[in-house]
Amino acid sequence: VNLAEAIFDLGGVAINYMPVVSLIKEGDLIAGAVIRDGESGSEYQIKAQAVINATGVFSDGVRKMDEPDAASIIAASQGSHLVLPKAFLPGNSAVMVPNTPDGRVLFAVPWHDHVVVGTTDLGVDNITVEPVPMEEEIGFILTNAAKYLSKNPSRSDILSVYAGLRPLVKAGDGSSTAALSRDHTILISNSGLLTIAGGKWTTYRKMAQDAVDQAETMAGLEERPCRTEHFQIHGWTRQAIPEPSLGVYGADAPAIREIAIEEPALAEKFHPELPYIGAEVVWAVRSEMARTVEDVLARRTRALLLGARASIEAAPRVAELMARELKRDGDWQKQTVKEFTQVAKGYLPPA
Incomplete structure (x- = not known):
C-alpha cells in the first residue's frame, strides 16, 4: 500500500479493481490495453508506448492475450x-x-x-x-x-x-520447484509486450529497475538513471510512533490519530482480539483505496492473518464503518460481509 501511495506522491496513477481484459494492437505492435471498472463494468482504452506485464503467477494469462499460443513459462x-x-x-x-x-x-x-x-x-x-x-x-x-x-x-x-x-x-524438466531459480527473467514478445517474471519480494526494487530500463529502450524513450535504490517510500519518517498499533503507518500515524480524536468511538478496537481500531478502517477508505471489507481486513490491516475467526466476527462492524464513508446501503454491507466470509473460511485453522 505504501508503494502505491508513493506513486501518487510522485504524480503517477495507480488503480485497483480495474483489470486488463484485452491488449490493444496497432499493426502488429502492442499499443495499450482495455481495462474494465470492476464496480461499474465500464471499459476504457488506455494507450501506452510500453506495456509491462508484471502479474506474478498470472503472467501467462496476460501473455496469452498477446499470443494465444504462447507457451507457459x-x-x-x-x-x-x-x-x-x-x-x-x-x-x-x-x-x-x-x-x-x-x-x-x-x-x-x-x-x-x-x-x-x-x-x-x-x-x-x-x-x-x-x-x-x-x-x-x-x-x-x-x-x-x-x-x-x-x-x-x-x-x-x-x-x-x-x-x-x-x-x-520454468527451467529444465521442472521436476522440483525447490531447484528452480528465484532470479527474475524479462521476456519481450514479437509484438512488444514486456513480461517480467520470477524474482521475489527481496529483489522487487531491482526487478522494477530492470523492467523500466528495458521498457525505455524498447519504446525509444529518454533513458534516465534509476533513483529508487535509496528512495524513501510513502510513510517514511524519523520520528518514533508512540502507539505500537499505528507504527506501521509511519508519517501517516498522526492523521489516523486525529480521526480517532475527532470521533472517540473510532479509537476503540473493532474486535477485542485484534489490534486495530475503527479509525484505521476510515483511513483505509479515505486514503488507501479500500473498497471492500476484504480490502481492510486482508490487505490494509493484517487482521485476517492474525485471526481468521476474529476477522469474520469483526466484518459487520468494518462494513458499517465503510458504508458510512462510501455512502453504501445495508444490502452492500451484507454482500461485502458475505464475500469476505467466504474468503476468510480458507484461512480458518483445520479442525
Missing part, C-alpha cells in the same frame, strides 16, 4: 504458513532451521505480537487468487516446528493458516 510453487499465539516463541528473536527433512528452510518469526511459522515448497498446477494450505503442509509445519518452539503446537492453537504462490520461471 510459470511454474507455481505454494508456500504455506501458520500463525500461532506469541507464547509459542517468547521474546523478539526468530528461529531458522536451515535443513528440514525435505531440504527446505523452516522459520518461526515474531510478527505483530504473534508468531508466523513456515514454509513449504509444493508445486501446484492450479493457479488461483486464493490458494489454500494443504493438509500435508499443515502437518509438516506442525511436526517440524514442535522441535524448536517453546511448546508443541496443536491444530487447536492455530489462529490462521494461509498460502501464497511463488511465480517461478
Whole structure:
C-alpha cells in the first residue's frame, strides 16, 4: 500500500479493481490495453508506448492475450504458513532451521505480537487468487516446528493458516520447484509486450529497475538513471510512533490519530482480539483505496492473518464503518460481509 501511495506522491496513477481484459494492437505492435471498472463494468482504452506485464503467477494469462499460443513459462510453487499465539516463541528473536527433512528452510518469526511459522515448497498446477494450505503442509509445519518452539503446537492453537504462490520461471524438466531459480527473467514478445517474471519480494526494487530500463529502450524513450535504490517510500519518517498499533503507518500515524480524536468511538478496537481500531478502517477508505471489507481486513490491516475467526466476527462492524464513508446501503454491507466470509473460511485453522 505504501508503494502505491508513493506513486501518487510522485504524480503517477495507480488503480485497483480495474483489470486488463484485452491488449490493444496497432499493426502488429502492442499499443495499450482495455481495462474494465470492476464496480461499474465500464471499459476504457488506455494507450501506452510500453506495456509491462508484471502479474506474478498470472503472467501467462496476460501473455496469452498477446499470443494465444504462447507457451507457459510459470511454474507455481505454494508456500504455506501458520500463525500461532506469541507464547509459542517468547521474546523478539526468530528461529531458522536451515535443513528440514525435505531440504527446505523452516522459520518461526515474531510478527505483530504473534508468531508466523513456515514454509513449504509444493508445486501446484492450479493457479488461483486464493490458494489454500494443504493438509500435508499443515502437518509438516506442525511436526517440524514442535522441535524448536517453546511448546508443541496443536491444530487447536492455530489462529490462521494461509498460502501464497511463488511465480517461478520454468527451467529444465521442472521436476522440483525447490531447484528452480528465484532470479527474475524479462521476456519481450514479437509484438512488444514486456513480461517480467520470477524474482521475489527481496529483489522487487531491482526487478522494477530492470523492467523500466528495458521498457525505455524498447519504446525509444529518454533513458534516465534509476533513483529508487535509496528512495524513501510513502510513510517514511524519523520520528518514533508512540502507539505500537499505528507504527506501521509511519508519517501517516498522526492523521489516523486525529480521526480517532475527532470521533472517540473510532479509537476503540473493532474486535477485542485484534489490534486495530475503527479509525484505521476510515483511513483505509479515505486514503488507501479500500473498497471492500476484504480490502481492510486482508490487505490494509493484517487482521485476517492474525485471526481468521476474529476477522469474520469483526466484518459487520468494518462494513458499517465503510458504508458510512462510501455512502453504501445495508444490502452492500451484507454482500461485502458475505464475500469476505467466504474468503476468510480458507484461512480458518483445520479442525
